[in-house]
Amino acid sequence: MKVLDRSINAWQLGILIFILTFANKILVLPSLLYEGAGMEALFALAFLCLCEFALVLLFFFVKKRFPTQSLSQILQQRLGKGFRVVLYVFIMLFFLSKAVLLYNVTYIFFRNLIYKDTSNFLILFCFLPILNHLAICGLRVLGRTAQLFFPVIFGILLFCLIVGLFGINNRPLLFSNSFLSVIQTGARHISPFGDMMFLFLIIDRVKIKDRQWKIVFSLSGIALFFVFVISLIFMLSYTSTCFMHPYAIFEIMSFVKEYGGLGRIDIISMVLIIILAYFHLAIYLKSFMFCFKEVFEKIDQIYGVLTFNFLFVVVVVFFIVNLENAVVFGQEILPYASILPYAILPLILLFCCKNKKGNENADFQKMIKKHQKNIKKPQKNAVFCENEQNFYEKEKQKNVFERKNFEKENKEIVHLGNEKTEKENEKTEIFEQEKPAKKRQNFVRFEKQKNVFLHSGGEVER
Amino acid sequence: MKFFCQQLQKTPMLFVFALMIVFFGFSAVASPAEINQYAVVTAIGIDKAEMEENNEIYELTLLTFVPVAQQSFTEKYKLVNGKGRSISEAMDLAALNIGREVGLSHLKIIVLSKEIVQEGLFKFLDYLLRDAQISASTKVVTTDMQAKQFLETAQKLDNESSIKVSEHILFNSDYIYSTESTLETFFKGTFGPTHTGLMACLSAKSPDEQTMPTAASDMSSGAGGEQQGGSTEEMITQCHVYVFKNEELVVMLGERDMKKVNFVIGDYSNGSIVVRNITDQHFDNANLTFEIFDKSIAYHIVYQNGIPVVSIDTSLTLRLSEVEQENKILQENVELFVIPENVIDALKKKVTNSMAEGIEIMRENQVDMADFYTVLHNNNPKAFHKFLDSLEDPEDYLNRIVFKVNVRIYAK
Incomplete structure (x- = not known):
């Protein structure tokens, strides 16, 4: 089965970031943070949110540096194939673990509150087909679906926050915990963060103009602000009884359900949780698939989906069956995995950015220089007649003209390369669908050659 | 049918959807309400x-x-x-x-x-x-x-x-x-x-x-x-x-004791205050009942010689709801009648005494119902914990704190 991963635009990327930001952060995390360091845990949360935002910034710089290259290409050119494969295996396991944690917390939440008698398999049966479908349909379908649900998600979130504000009537005990406990709590609960590593996996599939980056940063910032405010409202609403209320977004609605006279409005937060859970798991599966493709290059991507399904079900059913286990898994094991998004990957990417080998912009400057050298020059010892002199002048003008044209075109490729190819991509996608399998293979080969040729300063005529 | 099967083969989600409808649809019908x-x-x-x-x-x-x-x-x-x-x-x-x-x-x-x-x-x-x-x-x-x-x-x-x-x-x-x-x-x-x-x-x-x-x-x-x-x-x-x-x-x-404590806590929005035996140009040995219209309470803390001094500033807006005096009825405009100063003073005294008694109830039983602990801690954690360390029985901190009560009454 062919998985089509077409490019996504700035809005789709921003919305995916917005949705992914809430993964594992608005249900159990605020309660655990308060348990660890009281109100001061908010400092740890703010720091972790900044770290998450730093990953988006890092993505921005890497994307600027390597506008068309994928993470796999960047790693292979500079660190070799072996390193690339090992790194992708770890990333694959990282996203599988995150998916398991998220599913467990969500499942236990719904089992405790609504579906008391519902078995794990039944919930898996509801989740997995849709996740698989979203992942197989491709990145653009996922982005567009997220775009469709974005107003609903945003509206419900806003509603939850406004309702939650009415529940604040406490005087919290401030500065009762040491700085060390804040750091320890932050380190212990770092596992819900680091999801933005997903961005580096789709770095080559993002088509974004310079002025559109503000959309991505704004949506990311708003999402992180929402995460912080939800935790703040939860802690201020419950303070010393936070330990009794493990599900933050639900509890902030639940606390005011009677005072507002609106009945059980906490149901609304459940709608939000279920929508978000679908998207989070689909993104995790998509990330797993990207990694699987890089690790097992010769195997069809559909096996990535099947592998995820198998591992996911095995881990969920046999290893983590209750909230305690899920929390232990999230607190004791997963924090070590966070070294990957917050230490290893940034260091590798910084190294790659510093290393000029394979740098797209540096390579391109070399190509221009090389091309300029190759422009025909008059021979020193030539004897010029009047006609020859005229010929030389004409030739010189022609060369200058050619050079200008070349530079102009290449500038467009450097700065607007993505825009220019966007329309072409759409055409090629339609073309791709129409072609039979063999021709498509040839076409893909041709496309690869074209990319290589374009980077070496040539032009392509189709 | 053939076309349907072909479509089903092309779009597996349709198959899953059909399966879910069959599974959940029948189970919903079969299961009891x-x-x-x-x-x-x-x-x-x-x-x-x-x-x-x-x-x-x-x-x-x-x-x-x-x-x-x-x-x-x-x-x-x-x-x-x-x-x-x-x-x-x-x-x-x-x-x-x-x-x-x-x-x-x-x-x-x-x-x-x-x-x-x-x-x-x-x-x-x-x-x-x-x-x-x-x-x-x-x-x-x-x-x-x-x-x-x-x-x-x-x-x-x-x-x-x-x-x-x-x-x-x-x-x-x-x-x-x-x-x-x-x-x-x-x-x-x-x-x-x-x-x-x-x-x-x-x-x-x-x-x-x-x-x-x-x-x-x-x-x-x-x-x-x-x-x-x-x-x-x-x-x-x-x-x-x-x-x-x-x-x-x-x-x-009891209700009366709770009222005294609640004056200190400030956790109320309704209630009444009665002042008795008021005699002046308007009243003759009258009992006046005021309803609480609005209230605000604030705690201000200073440390003197390492001992916290908590100043409880209460503002009460009251409305005269009942005048009880023998053989006489007050013939004044009920809306425009200005409460005399002596009545205001009596109200202040009454509320201040109630608050003092409320604090005394808390002190006697060593129950910090107003959560002064949090107020003092948030105000100056170091000074407060130093104060607690200086006490023989840290649980008895309410008896060592100095309380000052300032009441402002706005009656109408």
Whole structure:
């Protein structure tokens, strides 16, 4: 089965970031943070949110540096194939673990509150087909679906926050915990963060103009602000009884359900949780698939989906069956995995950015220089007649003209390369669908050659 | 059909969708209605029963909503009992008696008998705080009678006059004579730094005045509205506010004492203040009653020689609601009448004295109901903890703090 991963635009990327930001952060995390360091845990949360935002910034710089290259290409050119494969295996396991944690917390939440008698398999049966479908349909379908649900998600979130504000009537005990406990709590609960590593996996599939980056940063910032405010409202609403209320977004609605006279409005937060859970798991599966493709290059991507399904079900059913286990898994094991998004990957990417080998912009400057050298020059010892002199002048003008044209075109490729190819991509996608399998293979080969040729300063005529 | 099969092959999600429809559709039709699976419990009463084989036995009374299909809207409730060695066991046995699973999502009130309260509260409340279905805003009260008996009265009241105990408590909590008594507020106080929790105590008693809503004691049920003459008539009254510290009952406060404490806490929005024997150009030995219209309270802290001085600044806006004087009626415009200075001074004195007495109640029982601990800690953690370290008994900090009360009265 062919998985089509077409490019996504700035809005789709921003919305995916917005949705992914809430993964594992608005249900159990605020309660655990308060348990660890009281109100001061908010400092740890703010720091972790900044770290998450730093990953988006890092993505921005890497994307600027390597506008068309994928993470796999960047790693292979500079660190070799072996390193690339090992790194992708770890990333694959990282996203599988995150998916398991998220599913467990969500499942236990719904089992405790609504579906008391519902078995794990039944919930898996509801989740997995849709996740698989979203992942197989491709990145653009996922982005567009997220775009469709974005107003609903945003509206419900806003509603939850406004309702939650009415529940604040406490005087919290401030500065009762040491700085060390804040750091320890932050380190212990770092596992819900680091999801933005997903961005580096789709770095080559993002088509974004310079002025559109503000959309991505704004949506990311708003999402992180929402995460912080939800935790703040939860802690201020419950303070010393936070330990009794493990599900933050639900509890902030639940606390005011009677005072507002609106009945059980906490149901609304459940709608939000279920929508978000679908998207989070689909993104995790998509990330797993990207990694699987890089690790097992010769195997069809559909096996990535099947592998995820198998591992996911095995881990969920046999290893983590209750909230305690899920929390232990999230607190004791997963924090070590966070070294990957917050230490290893940034260091590798910084190294790659510093290393000029394979740098797209540096390579391109070399190509221009090389091309300029190759422009025909008059021979020193030539004897010029009047006609020859005229010929030389004409030739010189022609060369200058050619050079200008070349530079102009290449500038467009450097700065607007993505825009220019966007329309072409759409055409090629339609073309791709129409072609039979063999021709498509040839076409893909041709496309690869074209990319290589374009980077070496040539032009392509189709 | 062939085309359909081809489409199905091309789009596997359609197949999954069809499968889900078949699976869930039929299972939904086949499974019984949820209302027949669950018993919707709106109130729980916990009593202590007689011991069996040296084991403590608890009796659980569940006020259960029974839906009945009929043309007019009627809520019918039934009392169900269950006895067991623990709350969980008693709950299971009660479920066996109903033949349905106990659903606690709509639980409004938990009633604890006095015996249970005196024995140790947390033994019984632990089960309830672990259940995620129970809302934080569920009311929790004690009663000076059997919880079962109390719920029987509550059921009758509800059937006959639509008075619900949970609404009763919610209404009372706005008044200066009472306190908010939910699971959340109780646990918040208990698990907070002061370890002090408040809980209202209700009773079902015969009313002194017949004008009050009553419930007949005979077991009539059905649509309310019709008063029936019974042998005895009962009504729900608030008798005390129980104050717990470290899981133990420390003091029972009556309405007047609670009013004094509430002046310090500032957790009220309704109430009245009476000043007596006012004599001036307008009044002749009159008793004036003022209703609280608005209030604000602020704590200001300074440290003098390492001892915290807490200044409680209270502003009260009052409205003259009643003038009581013999053989005379005040002939002044009720809206434009300006309250004389001497009355304002009397009100100030009255409120100041009440607050002083409220602080004294807290000091005597070492119960920090106003949460001064948090206020002082947030103001200056270092200085406060230094002060606590200097005390022989850090629990007795209320007696070492200097309190100053400033009252401002705006009467109209």
